[in-house]
Amino acid sequence: xxxxxxxxxxxxxxxxxxxxxxxxxxxxxxxxxxxxxxxxxxxxxxxxxxxxxxxxxxxxxxxxxxxxxxxxxxxxxxxxxxxxxxxxxxxx
Amino acid sequence: xxxxxxxxxxxxxxxxxxxxxxxxxxxxxxxxxxxxxxxxxxxxxxxxxxxxxxxxxxxxxxxxxxxxxxxxxxxxxxxxxxxxxxxxxxxxxxxxxxxxxxxxxxxxxxxxxxxxxxxxxxxxxxxxxxxxxxxxxxxxxxxxxxxxxxxxxxxxxxxxxxxxxxxxxxxxxxxxxxxxxxxxxxxxxxxxxxxxxxxxxxxxxxxxxxxxxxxxxxxxxxxxxxxxxxxxxxxxxxxxxxxxxxxxxxxxxxxxxxxxxxxxxxxxxxx
Numbered sequence: 001x002x003x004x005x006x007x008x009x010x011x012x013x014x015x016x017x018x019x020x021x022x023x024x025x026x027x028x029x030x031x032x033x034x035x036x037x038x039x040x041x042x043x044x045x046x047x048x049x050x051x052x053x054x055x056x057x058x059x060x061x062x063x064x065x066x067x068x069x070x071x072x073x074x075x076x077x078x079x080x081x082x083x084x085x086x087x088x089x090x091x092x
Numbered sequence: 093x094x095x096x097x098x099x100x101x102x103x104x105x106x107x108x109x110x111x112x113x114x115x116x117x118x119x120x121x122x123x124x125x126x127x128x129x130x131x132x133x134x135x136x137x138x139x140x141x142x143x144x145x146x147x148x149x150x151x152x153x154x155x156x157x158x159x160x161x162x163x164x165x166x167x168x169x170x171x172x173x174x175x176x177x178x179x180x181x182x183x184x185x186x187x188x189x190x191x192x193x194x195x196x197x198x199x200x201x202x203x204x205x206x207x208x209x210x211x212x213x214x215x216x217x218x219x220x221x222x223x224x225x226x227x228x229x230x231x232x233x234x235x236x237x238x239x240x241x242x243x244x245x246x247x248x249x250x251x252x253x254x255x256x257x258x259x260x261x262x263x264x265x266x267x268x269x270x271x272x273x274x275x276x277x278x279x280x281x282x283x284x285x286x287x288x289x290x291x292x293x294x295x296x297x298x299x300x301x302x303x304x305x306x307x308x309x310x311x312x313x314x315x316x317x318x319x320x321x322x323x324x325x326x327x328x329x330x331x332x333x334x335x336x337x338x339x340x341x342x343x344x345x346x347x348x349x350x351x352x353x354x355x356x357x358x359x360x361x362x363x
Contacts, residue, residue, distance in 0.1 A: 008249070009247045009248065009249050010246070019319075019321070056223075056268075057267075058267065058328075060328045063326075063327070063328045064328075065328065068333075083328065085315070086271075087244070087267040087270070087271065088249060088251055089220075089221060089223045089246075090132070090221055090245045090246045090282065090284055091134070091220050091243060091244060091245060092131025092132050092134075092155075092161075092165070092221035
């Protein structure tokens with residue numbers, strides 16, 4: 001199983017500066033756990049203490065926001081592209 | 093009211109365009125655009141809008157020009173160091189085009205003053221540099237029905253989205269709440285490549301021009317994501333959130349919020 005995951009700049013410290021990594025899993029929850037195994041500390045940046053994806057971070061499967069699919073139960077399969085996209089505030 | 097001869101010449105390259113013409117140019121000259129932040133995003137946006145002949149450009153910024161701004165804030169020059177950004181911006185824009193009336197406002201936006209300020213404009217550009225202002229601007233624009241062009245930049249990344257309140261997703265449909273202080277670096281000290289600000293700020297100006305002219309497809313319902321390192325543009329869909337805290341039918345945010353001003357990196361530096 002290999003799903004491409006795009007890692008946003010603020011989290012790349014945890015992925016040895018890699019902006020794209022591969023992970024396994026059959027849904028988003030499993031995928032986040034798989035990422036945590038490879039890149040310890042990444043889960044608490046993405047999820048809150050209840051394990052829910054934080055409200056200023058979105059996860060997209062092939063360009064669709066999982067909040068409008070099945071949240072972290074949204075299925076993923078080989079070849080899917082997952083993007084983690086945080087709010088960014090810079091402007092000046 | 094027709095265009096003057098010098099205006100026909102000045103704007104000839106855009107008047108020539110089939111979907112603009114003299115009528116479109118008149119629309120631009122009659123338009124009022126507010127730019128929040130005369131910085132990395134506001135600079136290129138203001139330069140293109142003033143050059144295109146937007147009739148009134150309001151600029152809100154409470155800061156003064158610093159040396160570390162000049163790498164990306166192309167409204168300002170070395171000679172402007174120490175001046176207020178709004179005055180520096182006004183002089184730069186006036187030197188390019190006297191058709192654009194520049195209204196400087198050296199003020200920090202709060203829940204108290206924002207509604208009166210945005211009321212005077214047709215469309216708003218958010219070029220601010222922090223989450224509290226971004227959520228304040230979004231909520232104020234949604235509540236007052238003002239179109240808003242969002243832009244955000246961080247290191248080598250940029251994001252942009254246009255918001256038509258009541259029609260397309262707002263910023264809270266995309267990200268319902270700002271991060272708590274300390275979790276995300278939200279200030280310019282996190283670093284930014286000047287050209288990224290140029291690309292996203294120019295994208296915001298382009299959205300404003302299309303909105304005023306009524307042409308093309310706005311960046312509504314989708315977030316544009318730019319990465320400078322691989323020169324990639326991607327888009328993700330942003331549907332309206334039926335549970336959106338501010339623009340849904342049952343909003344939980346019904347008055348403006350002044351989120352705590354924070355900047356974790358700046359605090360660290362000062363400690």
